[in-house]
Amino acid sequence: MIAEQTNNNLLAPWTKKLLPSPTAELEAKVARMQQEGSKVYRFGLGQPDFPTPAHAKQAAIDAIHNNFTGYTDTAGILSLRQAVVSSLQEQCGVQYEPDEIVVSIGGKHSLFNAINTLLQQDDEVLLPTPYWVSFPEQIKFAGGIPRFVETDASTGYKVTPEMLEQAISPASKLLILNQPNNPSGAVYTREELDGIAQFCIRHNLWVISDEVYSCFVFQEEGFTSIASLPGMKERTIIINAVSKSYSMTGWRIGYSASPAPVAAAMLKLQSHTTSNPASIAQVAALAALQGPQNGIQEMRETYLARREVLVAGVRQLRGLKCLMPDGAFYVWVDASEWLGKTLCGQTIDSMDKLAEVLLTEGNIAIMPGTGFGSGKHVRLSYAISMAEIEEGLIQMGKLLGYKQ
Ligand SMILES: Cc1ncc(COP(=O)(O)O)c(C=O)c1O
Incomplete structure (x- = not known):
């Protein structure tokens, strides 16, 4: 019925x-x-x-044999959060503390936690187009409104501060920046990010920086995280995962790095929804992050x-x-x-x-x-x-x- x-x-x-x-x-x-x-x-x-790297697979097998199969810290085991801290320091040049890291069930889950923690009903989110498919849906789920900022080939499918200025309104709360970008492959230079960072500071915006493809950058300058620019760490939530970098999509391990109060709020959400990500997958991710990087x-x-x-x-x-x-x-x-x-x-x-x-x-x-x-x-x-x-x-x- x-x-x-x-x-x-x-x-x-x-x-x-x-x-x-x-x-x-x-x-x-x-x-x-x-x-x-x-x-x-x-x-x-x-x-x-x-x-998936052999040492990551072996670590998971060992974890099973060693009965590492119970609940863990909701935010992920401390050793994994410490490994994430080292990896972010090395890749982005940003120093975090383990209590600013929340390990979740893939990058998608980390994004879900972040978006639902930051948005209130009818908050607007600046979302450069083209965007990864889940962003608008996650924004809508959280009660937010995506404000699409169209890009085209003339700027290499990248947004500029001028384009963002045109799209912003008093209801804008957050910018989602995904680079290297899925689907366009666009990567921002440090100089381009500088302009965007100043725009975000000027308008007091949060930034979610989705960096799940950060290991695959071909431009000479390499990868710059917007969180590494002056005044940005305190307003940025970095999202990353072992999914693409270590070919571990099915293991479902992603993570966020954010100011401690944001991390604590995301943790609260995670504690009542999924609890910790699979203990075995966490150990495999730890081995991937700490093992050989070749x-x-x-x-x-x-x-x-x-x-x-x-x-x-x-x-x-x-x-x-x-x-x-x-x-x-x-x-x-x-x-x-x-x-x-x-x-x-x-x-x-x-x-x-x-x-x-x-x-x-x-x-x-x-x-x-x-x-x-x-x-x-x-x-x-x-x-x-x-x-x-x-x-x-x-x-x-x-x-x-x-x-x-
Ligand atoms: C831009 C972007 N962010 C996040 C994700 C989600 O990654 P995960 O598989 O770790 O949930 C993907 C996966 O395709 C992606 O392309």
């Missing part, structure tokens, strides 16, 4: 506001095709195609080589344009020339349609830009082997054709 009434407002209002995750939907469709025996070129993937360098070099091939290949294809991304493992492709054209007898009226035709007619999986806030782009991942990239590009060429 009650189940039949679920359409009649028996569920919480957020259930009507939130969209399902488009990345998860695509992955499920591709998995079905593969199970049925089809070869799929998986440019849609959002996870590294490398194994795996990261190898992944970065591999991504770099693949990026060159994918970008060169995409630039030859009819109707596609892209910039050279500076980080992460995605290429953000402007496919707007295809809008209104016919492909395999079907009219391309949206990026979703383009993705559907490529998947059904060519077994090529790509992410339409729709979920990332663009009706003109698609995202191609290069977290697949060089052979798959090369074969997939040939396959795309057969469908799309080449530039004259």
Whole structure:
């Protein structure tokens, strides 16, 4: 009886506001095709195609044998929080205390804790477009309002202080900055971040800095965290995870670094929702952070080589344009020339349609830009082997054709 009434407002209002995750939907469709025996070129993937480091796996096995299987500190074991402190000091040059670190069930969970801790009903959040798919949904869940700040190729898909000034209102509370960016691969220079930091200080904004791809930066200058700039540590919540850096997406370990009162509030939320992340996964993450780091360098070099091939290949294809991304493992492709054209007898009226035709007619999986806030782009991942990239590009060429 009650189940039949679920359409009649028996569920919480957020259930009507939130969209399902488009990345998860695509992955499920591709998995079905593969199970049925089809070869799929998986440019849609959002996870590294490398194994988790052997020492991290061994640490987890040892943890099980040593019965390290009970509850832990809600914020994560102290040794892991200390390892996060060292890693942030080394990567970002920012000094934190262990009680400013909260370990959670992946970067996504850390973001959820942070957004729900900072926002009050109808607070506005400045969100540069393109954005990672979960940001707007998490903002809406928390009662906030995303204020999209559109970027395009002219600024390398990066926001400037001038663009932010135009978007800000008295209700603005928070800026979410994700760099290296998913989906565009954009990485900010220190100078660019300086301007944004001054804007945030001027308007007394919080900043969530999503740095889950910080290990994969190809620009010469390397990675700068906005938290490392003067006056920013006290207003920034850094989000990171072992998911991408150590190829540990399934282990579900992410973390935040924030001023102690914010960390304490996030901890309160976590203590009544999930408690600690899995004890075994925490030990594996500790081993990953403390063990040899050469795996990261190898992944970065591999991504770099693949990026060159994918970008060169995409630039030859009819109707596609892209910039050279500076980080992460995605290429953000402007496919707007295809809008209104016919492909395999079907009219391309949206990026979703383009993705559907490529998947059904060519077994090529790509992410339409729709979920990332663009009706003109698609995202191609290069977290697949060089052979798959090369074969997939040939396959795309057969469908799309080449530039004259
Ligand atoms: C920008 C960004 N932030 C956060 C996450 C979430 O990472 P995790 O798998 O650790 O939850 C992702 C995953 O794709 C991401 O792309």
